[in-house]
Amino acid sequence: MSRELKLLKSLFSRYYRYAEFTTDFPRDLPRREIALQLLENEAMVRHLSFNSIEDLRKYVVKNVPSHLYYSTAYYENPGVDDMDQKGWLGAELVFDIDVDHIPTPCKEEHDRWICENCGEAGRGSKPEKCPKCGGSKFRQISWICDKCLEVAREEALKVIEVLDSDFGVSPHEVYICFSGHRGFHIHVDTDVIRELSQDARREIADYMRLIGLRIDKFFTKRGKRTYSRLMITSSGIPGRLARSLYEKVIEVGTQVAREVELVLEGKKETISRKGIKLIEKLLPEVLPSIRCEIDEKVLIDTHRLIRFPNSLHGKTGLKVTPLTVSELERFSIEKAIVFRKGSLRVRLHDAPPKLFDMNLGNCVGRVLDLPMYVAIYLICRKVATLEE
Amino acid sequence: MISTHIITIEDLVKYPFLPEATERIRRLNLSLREVLSLRDVVERAIKRATSRNYTIDLTDPDTELLSFYLSLVLAALTRDNVAIRRFADIESKRVSKFLQQEPLDKVVYIAKKAFNIDVKVVNGLIQVHFVHYLKYMPQGDLEWKLVNRVLHRGFVYLSLRELTRLIEEAYEKWILSKCSEIANSMIVFPEEITSLVDELRSKLRTVSSEVSVRRRRLEGVVDPYPPCIRKLIEEAKAGENLSHIARFTLASFLIHIGFSVDEVVKYFENLPDYDEKKTRYQVEHIAGLRGSRKKYLPPSCDYLRSVGLCPGECIKGIHHPLQYYRLATRSRASEGGVGSEQRAEAT
Incomplete structure (x- = not known):
């Protein structure tokens, strides 16, 4: 074992001796699968289960993990390695916000990619195809960065807001974690949520990411007239759309724009064809501010493994840090330093x-x-x- | 005893899935053998299960109720998914017609009482909790997609018509789950039921299905593959670097229409990063031979559209690539000759 690895192992082990593991997050530990990657040889160990936090602690102090995970799912037999025999009982809904999936301007400054085929390298996020050899496998070198985290934090706050106003899940009902690297996890674990099917979760993912959005569904034709449901006072997506559109429309200043303004304000019920055209034209500009940049794979997966709160992230040595909403609002990386x-x-x-x-x-x-x-x-x- | 003034005895006949109806049947205290000896009940059971035009006799509630429950048992025992689905379809469409005549408070009562749907009416506006909405919403219709609905504090706004549609879907799911419960139960059924089950199965198999209209529109289509899949096959042949979701769509589609893992793997041979071992591993995963043992369905048209894989050349009313394939092969089969030769054409 290298000296570096020895050092990490002893530091991580010592940390886990006193790590703040709690019984309310994740809830019902005995029903969860625990998985970890060993620091020593990077081997993945899955299908563990522990009856108590102290049992888990004893295990990780001895078998020091570089990454420690729990299943978002609850199982009858979490320790069984055949997925069919595990007995799925339900799963949390997890919104994963990872800056790897969000384009930020500063990535050009601090991130790099190297083509694994020809060795070509460049700045920023990896391209789809290598410009030199056309290969599609890259090594991405990305660093933790305040600006990137700021973007991820804004997205996380957006998700929390939508969960509250649209889904009726109050900020007190969500668990938030800094992932220990470049993002945040938002967990929802209420009784009704647990049973959601994959299809239902995909609908929620599409809702967050505005996939399949058809603006014409918010216009109703009755006879020759078209009524609009886009009003700044509306709830949900039409409301958010209307508020963002409103800011754009007042800058346009034409007669049609004035009409759309009145419609958005709710002072005019019907909308002209030209008005709809204007809205459709402005739409691409406002969508990014309304869309929530979440990783849909994580949200849809009902058997996902996710980082254990207060565990260490083996790629950074930082803590997977549970946060309240107000802590998230003023989050700085300082809070995750161990x-x-x-x-x-x-x-x-x-x-x-x-x-x-x-x-x-x-x-x-x-x-x-x-x-x-x-x-x-x-x-x-x-x-x-x-x-x- | 009817627990509330909203529900009449007639309603129990119209909506035999209501707990009050089940209770009424239980009180009759009849064995299945006894029910089978009631000719009227048996005749009506077969009729109602197989006819879209069957008229329910509201003046004879017990016979109707018994015939419904008998038809449910018979349908379940066919253990034939096509027959059971058709039965569920006929039943739920009938209920939907009744529901459309009902006042708001009765529809709301039925949604709550029979299917535990969390529904409330505020200032005359109907709202359903999103969890139940997502559970019962019809699939593949942009109109119903959550992103195109108004969602406020956990509740989705619906029209009365849409609420009845939701109940229709819930009822269909209820029938399917009851059928699988019955089919998997340890109950020993009387011998004489077998001939009735066979009769129902063959009758249900010949009932025209609702999709026949759409099928007719697809007649004359040469290739049973939907345009999106055709395009993916061409691209794979040409050695283009397909995205992950494109590969998944192609593999899961081919697996679902009966291709073997070997055959599917061959489709990916020309891909730039082709690795036979890896491809096989992934295809086996999709086919449900590895990992979670789940056989993956190809994504819906909605999803394919959202990721830019839909060329938009389908006829109206198609919401899933497999639906296109099934309709196309069925319409061709009825003209004689599809199947293996079709598959050869695509390879």
């Missing part, structure tokens, strides 16, 4: 321009004394090695 004490001398092989308020852009190749959590992050990312 290894605060001390410093380490490391050699830097690669680094983002900026990391935890430190400028590391010109330090690649050098030996540095870094605060413990910065060094651990870089070691976890396999871009730093210990120096005497």
Whole structure:
């Protein structure tokens, strides 16, 4: 075992001895499958089950994981490895917001990709096809970044707002976690939600992402007249659409725009064909602000494994941090730092321009004394090695 | 005893799935053998199960109720999914017609009482909890997609007509689940029921289905593959780098119409990153031979449209690639000769 791995193992193990595992999140631990990836050899261990938090703790202190997961599903027999024999009882609904799936301008500054076929490299998110060889397999190098997290945080708040206003799931009923890397998880675990089928979950995913949205469904034709349900006072999607459209329409300033303004304000019931045309034209501009950028695969999957709250993310050494809504509102990465004490001398092989308020852009190749959590992050990312 | 003034004895006959109706039957305390000896009940059971035009005799509630429950048992025992689905379709359409004549409060009562649908009426507006809406909404219709509805604090706004449609779907699901309950029960059924079950099965098999209209429109279509699948096959042949969802759609479609894993794997040979072992592993997953043991369905037209895989060349009323295939093969089969030669054409 390398010295770096030995260090991580002892630090992680010590952390897990006192980690804040709670009985209310995740609920009903004995009904969950626990899975982990071992730090030592990266082997995935699945189909574990524990009757109590103390049993789980004992296990992870000894078998130190780089990643620790639990099943969003509840099972009759969570420890059985045949999925058919597990006895699915229901599953949480999890909204995963990961900045990997959201385009942010700063990715050009800090992310890179390397084609696994020809070695071609570039900045930002990986392209669909390699511009040089046409290959489609890439190694993506992405770093934690305040601006990216800010975008993810905004998306998470949007999801929480839609859950409340549209789905009637109040902020007190959701569990929020910083994922430990580049995003947030929002868990809904009420009795009615648990039984939702995959089809039902797909509908919810489409609702969040506005897939299949047909604006004409919010216009009703009666005789020669067309009535609009897009009003700034409306609930749900038509309301949000109307409010965003309203901001755009007042900038247009034509006579048709004035008519649409009145319709959106609810002062005029019917809408002209030209008015509808204008709305359809403005629509692409307003959709991004209404759409929630969630990972639909996670939402639809009723057998998903998800990071255990207060476990460590093996790629960053940061804590999967449970948050209240107000904590999310003022979230900074500081809150997820675990290894605060001390410093380490490391050699830097690669680094983002900026990391935890430190400028590391010109330090690649050098030996540095870094605060413990910065060094651990870089070691976890396999871009730093210990120096005497 | 009727528990509320809203529901009359006539209603129990119209809506035999209401708990009050089940209770009434239970009170009659008849064995299945005794029911089978009631000629009138048996005759009506076969008739109501197989005819869309059957008129219910509202003046003879017990005979009607018994005949409904007998038809349910008979349909279940056919253990024939096509027959059972057709039975469920005939029943639910009949109930839907009755519901359309009912006042709002009765429809709401039925939704709540029979199917536990969380429905409320506020200022004359009908609202259904989204969980129940999603459970019973008709599939493949953009009108019903949640994203095109007004959703407020957990409730979806519906018209009365739409609420009756939701009940129709709920009733259909109820029949299907009751049938599987009966078919899987340990009850020993009397010998004499067998001939009735056979009779019902063959009659249900010949009843015209609602899809026949759409099928006729597809007659003369040469290729039973929907345009989206045809396009994917061409692209795969041409060695284009298909997206994950495109590959999934093609593989799951082919598996579902009866291709073997080997045959499906061959379709991917020309893909730029083709790896026989990996492809086989993934196709086996889709075919339900690995992992969760779930045989995956290809995505619906709605979904394919949303990910840009729908060329938009289908006739109206198609909401799933498999629906297109089934209609097309059926219409061709009735003209004589489809099946293996069709498959050869595509490879």
